[in-house]
Amino acid sequence: MSNTRTDTATLLTLTFVVSFCSFAYEFVYSELLTVMYGGTVTQYVITVGLYFFSLGIGAALSDDLDGETLGGNFFRTEVLLAAAAPAGFLLIVGLNSVRIPQAVPAELVWTVARLPVVVVGFLSGFELPLLTRMFDDLDGDGSATPSWLRTAGTRIHDFVVAAVGTLWTVERTEGRRSGLSVVLAMDYVGGLAGAVVYARVLYPGIGLIPTIFVLALLNGVAALVFVAHFGAWSWWPLGGDEASASAGTGGNAAASARTDGSDRSLSAARVSKTLLVVCLLLTATYAGVVAKHDAADERLSQLYLEQQIENEYPPGAIRATVTSQETTAYQHVIRYDRTWTGTGPNPHFDGRTERCLRLGAAVQLCESWADSYHEGLVDVPMSLVDPGPDTKVLVVGGGDWIAVDHLREYGVTVDHVDLDGEFMRDAKTDPFFARWHDDAYEYDRLNTTVADGYRYLQKTNETYDLVLLDIPGATDDDLLTLYSTEFYRSVRTHLSEDGVAVTWGYSPDAYPEHHKAFVNTVGAAGFTRELSYWVREDLDDDGETERVEQFYVLAPGDRPRLTGDGATRYVRAREEHYGAVEWHAVPHYRGVRENSIFHPNYDILVDT
Template structure:
């Protein structure tokens, strides 16, 4: 039997609602994955958990829908309100629980949020399908069309999050914005089906009040989260921003600016000279020529400051993925003071590009290559610590040239540190290892490499050509010696740990790194 024109309008409203709630559902999924990756690290693991819990929740919701027989429109509105409250507060709650109760509690909170959102999402579609059938739509049509709008609109949500929501709104405002969409759908349905609802005015009032609360969160959530985030850092935050690639936070206390990327300390003004002098001046003192230099990472400009002490340098190519980081290093007064405006020097060319892709496409050769990259705490960074990446570095290194690579801590992450060394060695370069004490970091390690053989005798005879605040010639050989609890003879439960190279196909470094740092 054909349905009436008014019934057709209601059915079309259901299909549109299905598409809109599917956008919200997919955004919540990727949002939760992004929040977990930022707060807890290991993006693949947390995204996998997010997808698994969300789908499990959807299954629970779907089977639970069998018990919903009457008041389908009322139930749908109630579900949208519940999703809006849980989803809207999700990100802010994650920051709050992390700041006040620690990582484990925050993770449990996120697991609960993911499961509940999934369960409520799983209730939506069966109820909408059943409602369309109750109006008079044929079963085969209602199922097919609801699923069509659900799957089709999901693409809009996924792409919209990556290209629009996260870059423009950030994680916290995105959660509130999507929650407001859920509320708006429910209010609209309460008007569209008001003749079928027991108390439409009550639903509309509740929806308006919830929308006002969520709008308050949208406007002030970032400010509140900054207060929570302050508890994660020892010093007051003077700058914070979410970029397309990472979260940048800068803190300040008298005499000590500190920069954090995704929660990891990059430098402390009070002792950064120890780190950067060891990173830069050891390979620069050993290289036969010092004309053309490649710096991978180092977007804060401090390593470039050290490089510019060598007047013979003709060009310095700086490759840093995040344009916001390099912009900050050329505009922020505190960073300009520390890096001495190094990225603005006419010898320096900044390339905002992926280091791996840059090496694949670039044809230049360099006398010294310095890898000052963030630690390998996710898949994107792991590829910059693989044998394939180090082979690309080798292939851009001039004869007589040297490479230095920041390689995390040999004391706190011994297996990870020596795995990096083993991986560099697997790229057919001669390798030596050295480390330095940086109070803000602890014992920090580097890998020194060259296409040609070199000896400790050469290292012991190197002469520093520039002024330094920490490094001096007589202590450099001592940096290449390691204690028993930090050398490459690693004993693991009475067994010798066998070092392997880290590859794209087998990213063993990720687990070694995360296991080592989970308690620090």
């Protein structure tokens, strides 16, 4: 009996482990597809749906697996999962790292990128039915279930039945629980643990790439533990044949004690020696990757990021080299050098190499246009307000402190709100930023708050003459709030009588669907007038200026021209660019819905 109880405890432990992995795989793929394609809600919903559909197909087909070799089929399933899950992960990354010909339909790429979800879900669907049937073989009368588990299960059951009895009529069932109920309970516990550990430990602690190898390692270990405990196999993996591996006693005490034939499906696990060697090699490889997870994560992500950046230019035009990358609680910070490797003059920047910075998928700053961007964000709209300490400016975002440095030149009072305190702290001393912000965080008329911009506006009673939105591009669901009618309505509410709001924007020619949704959103928030302008810079030092960034000034009514009496020195020096800029009514596009927090329009997100 003691051996049988050990066997059932081992099966239940394996149930916990494989369920842990199964649920965590679902979240890994959901997050990976979000990183690759954007749209958190969309990717999670589709991935979970596909995963459970595949899980159901696998469970339905599990009855067709040979009942005489349940143990062997369970071992094969775990080895296949250990191989398929990381391979599918790398396939998705690879699809987003190579140049796919335009002739290939986007729908085909979409389908291929989700095949790993289907494969892993299908294989995981085999696990629970196989474990349930093996548990029933071992624990025919229920006496082999560990006493601690029976006691805990009974107490939980009594509590739940009592709670259910307050609303429904119940009839207590006494006696042994079915193998399905015991295994299913452990499966749910493992699933919950997988979700919690993934969200709280694995993903934030070691990152997405090492996590997939941790989970595959657990599948490999589960397969080896199962064979070591239940299989009658030769300890020398390259010796003997498959028949001897399935029929021999192998030295396992538990296996030699089985004489009643009820557990033949476990001891007769026909494990191919080749498959066993594959499992050992996979497990050892994954163990090495996990042990060096920092180096593996950095190298793989660096290769992917460099290829992604290079793919934004014509083939052979740019070589990207990631110099550093860090992940804060809110964003992935990537520094990289881009080097011109094309033929002819470099049309993108002066010189051969320059340093750039990305936050996630969006370019945040490059040396060639850092000044012009902030001149467009600050120095142009300052022509619409009076400089001085009585003028109040709100900066939402701008954790690099550069916008604050430009505002300091006008002596205004600045409230600065940014969500990422870690990034703001690092930017203070980072040489890459310090050359532009000139210790602006020490400005005596600056009040900085680490908070979400939307929440800040919900709580403050301040009004502002100028609101600068120095926020990331609309590339992710997490940013939908900052592109919503509710947010822009809060901005409008906190403007003074003559106040204006300023934001950079994507070109309507390059991103027409985004532009339409954005315009309708700000219009629905109460902004009736807009002033659009470009900042220009001679990026490649050829004597001609190029368009760098487009900005929008938003107001709930008429405002003066940029080139009026209060024009800044920057605007006056570029009269030819800004003299013809005029205010226009905010247009409205028919059939285009605005973006709202509770009714999002995903067209406002852009695919970078």
